[in-house]
Amino acid sequence: MPRANEAVLSAGVDVASQPSSKRSPLISVSALLCTVTIAVNFMLGPLLPLMQSQFSIGVSAATWVLTAMSLGSGAGFVLIPRLQDIVDDRTMLLWSGVLLTAGALIPAIADTYPALLVGSAMLGFGSAAQMLPLGFLRRHLSGASVATAVSVLIMATGTGVVVGMVGGGLTVKYLSLSTFFSILAAAFAATTAALLAVVPRSRPASSARIGVWGTAWMIAWVTLVLLAMAQISVWGNVCYLILAIGVVAGVAWVLAQRRSTAPVFDLAMLKRPYATTACVASFLFGAVDAAFVLLVTYYTQSPSEVGYGYGTDALGTSLLMLPFALTMFISGKAAERMVQQGRPGVVLAAGAALCGLGLVWLAFAHDHTWQYLVGSALVGLGSRAGYSGSFAVPQLVVDENQAGMASGIPATAMMIGAAFGAAVTTTVLSLAYIPEVPGVPQPHLYTVGYLIAAAFPVGILAATTVSSARHPGAFKALMAQAA
Numbered sequence: 001m002p003r004a005n006e007a008v009l010s011a012g013v014d015v016a017s018q019p020s021s022k023r024s025p026l027i028s029v030s031a032l033l034c035t036v037t038i039a040v041n042f043m044l045g046p047l048l049p050l051m052q053s054q055f056s057i058g059v060s061a062a063t064w065v066l067t068a069m070s071l072g073s074g075a076g077f078v079l080i081p082r083l084q085d086i087v088d089d090r091t092m093l094l095w096s097g098v099l100l101t102a103g104a105l106i107p108a109i110a111d112t113y114p115a116l117l118v119g120s121a122m123l124g125f126g127s128a129a130q131m132l133p134l135g136f137l138r139r140h141l142s143g144a145s146v147a148t149a150v151s152v153l154i155m156a157t158g159t160g161v162v163v164g165m166v167g168g169g170l171t172v173k174y175l176s177l178s179t180f181f182s183i184l185a186a187a188f189a190a191t192t193a194a195l196l197a198v199v200p201r202s203r204p205a206s207s208a209r210i211g212v213w214g215t216a217w218m219i220a221w222v223t224l225v226l227l228a229m230a231q232i233s234v235w236g237n238v239c240y241l242i243l244a245i246g247v248v249a250g251v252a253w254v255l256a257q258r259r260s261t262a263p264v265f266d267l268a269m270l271k272r273p274y275a276t277t278a279c280v281a282s283f284l285f286g287a288v289d290a291a292f293v294l295l296v297t298y299y300t301q302s303p304s305e306v307g308y309g310y311g312t313d314a315l316g317t318s319l320l321m322l323p324f325a326l327t328m329f330i331s332g333k334a335a336e337r338m339v340q341q342g343r344p345g346v347v348l349a350a351g352a353a354l355c356g357l358g359l360v361w362l363a364f365a366h367d368h369t370w371q372y373l374v375g376s377a378l379v380g381l382g383s384r385a386g387y388s389g390s391f392a393v394p395q396l397v398v399d400e401n402q403a404g405m406a407s408g409i410p411a412t413a414m415m416i417g418a419a420f421g422a423a424v425t426t427t428v429l430s431l432a433y434i435p436e437v438p439g440v441p442q443p444h445l446y447t448v449g450y451l452i453a454a455a456f457p458v459g460i461l462a463a464t465t466v467s468s469a470r471h472p473g474a475f476k477a478l479m480a481q482a483a
Contacts, residue, residue, distance in 0.1 A: 025198040026140060030133035031156035032191050033093075037100070037130040038157060040123055040184065042164025043171070044069060045297070046314030047180070050172050055113040060234050067230040068117045070419060072124025074222040077415050080128040081135075081408030082210055082264060088202050089136040090195075093129070097192025100126035101185050108181035119181065126188075130160075131407045134395070136199055158384075161325035169315025211262035214253070218264050221249035225416060229423035233430055265409050269394060274344050277467040278393035281348045282410035284456045284463075285386040286417030288355050291425045291453035292362075292379050296321055298429060299366060299446050306434055308367075308443045320372045327380035335388035339396070345464045347389035352457035352464070354382025359457070363450035386460065390414070421456065425449050 048062045055061075084092045103122030107115045171180045224246030232239040257263045270276045300317045302309025310316070335347045358378030365371040394406040428449045429441040 029194045029198045033133055034130050034156035035160040036187055036191050037127045038160025039164035040127055042161055043168040046168030046172055054177055065116060065120045068120040069124035070226050070230055071223050072121035073127055073415055074226045075219045076125035076128030077412045078218050081131040082405055084132055084135045085405055086204050088204050089199055093195045096126050096129035100188040104181045104185035104188060108178050108185055111178050131411055134407055139202055140200055158325050165318035169318040172314050211260055214260055214264045217253050221246045221253055226419050229419040232423045233426045265405055273471045274393045274467055277463045278390045279410050279413045280463045281386055281460045282390035283413040283417035284460050285383050286414035287421030287456045289383055290418040290421035294422055294425045295446060295449050306437050306440050321376050323373050323377035324380035327377045335385040339389055339392045344389045344393050345468045347385055348464045349461055351382040351386030352460035355379050356454045356457035359450050359454040363447045
């Protein structure tokens, strides 16, 4: 979900004020959309064992469900935010809602493994609709109303994570897959109906056109990168070739976009103070979160008979990580206030430091429940502050008609970063197994994994330091000029 602040949203041009009767419904449906689209990203992971049992498939086949969702997200985060700028809000909300509802209905009705893969890809694509509220709130609210709306959306982010993490675990215990997907489809349908009933009709924010070839090219290289990272533990060295092809295609795409008359993203935005740093930070915070979730999940769900682990189920693991979600409510507002004051570097650095502290703590203290509660709280505080800065900076440097594009760039970086963090963690945990129990990592690899994950925040601190040295006071001056 885009994270922004009052300065971000009120800096847009020609923002129309709405009557007070529209304010509360707009805020409510925005929070609802963000909650359900973020929740679905955290629900499918705990369901993998149930999928294996129901469809009689192996671990590799089950992980393709998450891979399909990841690849769908790659296309969605490229297309949906950008299309929002050139198509009216209600149309994009309708398309996204139909896609999400269909993505849940297909596995609910067909109840087969191929249907599950198709539905997961569609759900991944549609989940990028979490980017839409910032655009239509910028167009239909102003002033203090916008600040209130963003506060609600911040809470919706944490709520979505909680609902997703706990909901997936509860499903494993009490529901069948078809029932789960039926409920999900009903939730998406109801959310879409509420959005169409409340969001006003509007003209497209931008008259610019989007280059079809450039869009297809970007989706292709992003897909190659995500596919290589998702399958690195299965395909081995082949993934390095796929990754190399994806990276080369991405570099070529950037060069082509600079000369394009209809670019997918306006890369000139990255030349503005802290914009590139914000995208780098978004990538690395995504890597932190993915590494953290995987390490906690694998360790706590390992049976104690192997010499470590709790042997807990998906619900138990989710409850251990609840502080990670709940602390997101705390740090966001303070972070946004500091960005508004022209200090994004402080926000990004503080978020990185908290994440690093939490990961180092867990590297040496992960044998007891209370240690996970402390570590997940620290990582949650840090990543939430970091995302606030990462998504607010691009919004601050563009006009209202580029709101979707400004959220799409850091969102795509975050998604690729999450895939990178998951790939690195999976590789580390597969370096050595317990001899008597093939497939179960040696316990010391969790310490190694947490320490490697702690290097990601160090990268954020380095990027922030470089940006502060190159543009001293530039962002604060830009904010003063906008005010």
